[in-house]
Amino acid sequence: MIDEDTIAFVVLSVLTIGAALLSLETRQVVYGAIALAFSFLGIAGLFILLDATFVALFQIIVYVGAIAVLIIFTVMVVTKEVETEAKREPFKPLAIGIATIVALAVGIVASLSNLNSKYPVGPTYAAKDIGIQLTEVYYIPLIILGLILGASVVGALTLVRTDRN
């Protein structure tokens, strides 16, 4: 018995994981950046499946709209003309081993723990609930977050500044 939620979940999971792998393994970094954008889109789709529409919209606006574009611009600035990446990866077997061990450990722990709620039992939240919580409970972190964003933008601009005089 396969319903449409399961099909959507499988498709989005394959898209997300495949694009994430592709973003690390393509020969040119530009294609990797585009694959990373698709991975972000897949995550946003999973958020919609989890009834977190506002977070999904936020993810699309911030990740696909801002971060992916910023990364693509930086790749164009940084990469040389036809420079393919150096194929020297001395730690690749070690990296595969570590990643496998991490995945197996977390998977075994997750499968042994008895998750009480196999299926969603809680309510779904609208954007209004998140807004109320942001302004009534987490308002001090929100202010600090704004300061962090402003400071990071100023810091990034200061780092890449060139003196043209």
Next chain:
Amino acid sequence: MVPLFYYIIVSTILFAIGVYGLVSKGNALRLLFAVEIVINAANLNLVAFTRYAMQTATGPSGQTFALFSIAIAAAEAAVGLAIIVVTFRLNKNVDVFKLRKLKN
């Protein structure tokens, strides 16, 4: 609906891919990609556990945390990309295995 366990598996695979990239890759841009993948895996876990949680006393705290996490990831990406641009300007490459100015 899909059981919660499947979301945890997807998130774990994404996290493992990010760890693999962080350990093996030498290009600084690829390292940044790997960090973003790890952050996305964490966000997926936060939202999934919010949806499947039984108690409603905390409200949509998980989704709020995911929003905070996304915003901080944006700040981190901005600063990280600026550092990569400066590194390229100073060294003409972004291979972290070749950056040895502080070694001696």
